[in-house]
Amino acid sequence: MAREAVRETLGALRLAEGVVDDAVTMVSELATNAFVHALGGRPLLVMPTAGLPEVQIYGRGRGRGTEVVVRVFDSASWCGTVPSGAGNLRPPTEAEGGRGLELVNALTVEHGGRWGAHRSRSQTGLTPVSGKVVYFTLPVAMPWRPTRRDCHEAARELRRLLAARGIGPLHLNEGWRMAVVSVRAEITVWVRDETFFITLPGAGAACHPVCDVVEVAEAIVRCNEDLNACARR
Ligand SMILES: Nc1ncnc2c1ncn2[C@@H]1O[C@H](COP(=O)(O)OP(=O)(O)OP(=O)(O)O)[C@@H](O)[C@H]1O
Ligand SMILES: [Mg+2]
Known part of the structure; x- marks a missing residue:
């Protein structure tokens, strides 16, 4: 398969x-x-x-x-x-x-x-x-042209992807042309100007276009699992 x-x-x-x-x-x-x-x-x-x-x-x-x-x-x-x-x-x-x-x-x-x-x-x-x-x-060898999303749609999609992986409780705040997704004390994501701004412990600060929402969700899942593993030690 x-x-x-x-x-x-x-x-x-x-x-x-x-x-x-x-x-x-x-x-x-x-x-x-x-x-x-x-x-x-x-x-x-x-x-x-x-x-x-x-x-x-x-x-x-x-x-x-x-x-x-x-x-x-x-x-x-x-x-x-x-x-x-x-x-x-x-x-x-x-x-x-x-x-x-x-x-x-x-x-x-x-x-x-x-x-x-x-x-x-x-x-x-x-x-x-x-x-x-x-x-x-x-x-x-093809340009990256996924669906365009505004910052609110992108933040909601990120919340949906993370919730589907059992991560949360998640808090979403929407403002004028920006949104903030709070994942846990160590992880907050800002969405603005068609870009995710994110700082992950161990990986540092990064920005990704909103079309890379799957990649951002995966990076957060990974970081969340690393933090949980550290807390268990
Ligand atoms: N999914 C996995 N889960 C746990 N351990 C893994 C996993 N994949 C690889 N490993 C560990 O990494 C080692 C190296 O993997 P690798 O595929 O190179 O060799 P192998 O599977 O032992 O033999 P071969 O693939 O040559 O038949 C494995 O022997 C195993 O100890
Ligand atoms: Mg093998």
């Missing part, structure tokens, strides 16, 4: 055939990892109502271009050290496994993309569940 979803979506974005083939290989590695390392490599006898692995695909602006993000979510903790780059990926020559992420690293570098892993929350199922995503990105 992961391979099919990526082939269909990236094919529709008219990425070159070779790039789509490589993306299918990469998602195959990530989905296999979710099956083997997170689900224990066994078919599920009882289907849980939440927390199943997910393939998530979305677009975002990057510089003047567009980037497609492909992520595989699972709700298990990482086995061993969370990979942070090419440095800790090379397995010993005689090892039978440990090459999937090395392959993802090599293919993203080849196509000018990036990859990584971070905390997140599920998007499907009866209730949102904490977990992690392993993702890769690929540049897309």
Whole structure:
């Protein structure tokens, strides 16, 4: 299913055939990892109502271009050290496994993309569940032209996306050509002049065009999960 979803979506974005083939290989590695390392490599006898692995695909602006993000979510903790780059990926020559992420690293570098892993929350199922995503990105040769929104629509859409992930209570204040979404004490988002202004602990201040509302929601979900994990320690 992961391979099919990526082939269909990236094919529709008219990425070159070779790039789509490589993306299918990469998602195959990530989905296999979710099956083997997170689900224990066994078919599920009882289907849980939440927390199943997910393939998530979305677009975002990057510089003047567009980037497609492909992520595989699972709700298990990482086995061993969370990979942070090419440095800790090379397995010993005689090892039978440990090459999937090395392959993802090599293919993203080849196509000018990036990859990584971070905390997140599920998007499907009866209730949102904490977990992690392993993702890769690929540049897309088409301008980023998503739906235009005014600041109030953008703030409401952000609130909807965050509430759907079980984040809150959220407070939305709308004013003259501006809106403020308060997510938690550490996270407040200002929306003004078709731009999200946001400061996230650990990531610093950033601004995003309002059309990148999905990306902003994802960054907040990630930060929220990091803060919750810190509070539990
Ligand atoms: N979704 C995941 N959940 C938990 N741990 C993971 C996950 N994906 C990868 N890992 C950890 O990272 C390691 C490296 O993953 P990688 O895909 O490179 O190798 P592998 O799955 O062990 O072997 P191969 O992919 O070569 O068959 C895994 O052995 C596992 O410990
Ligand atoms: Mg693997």
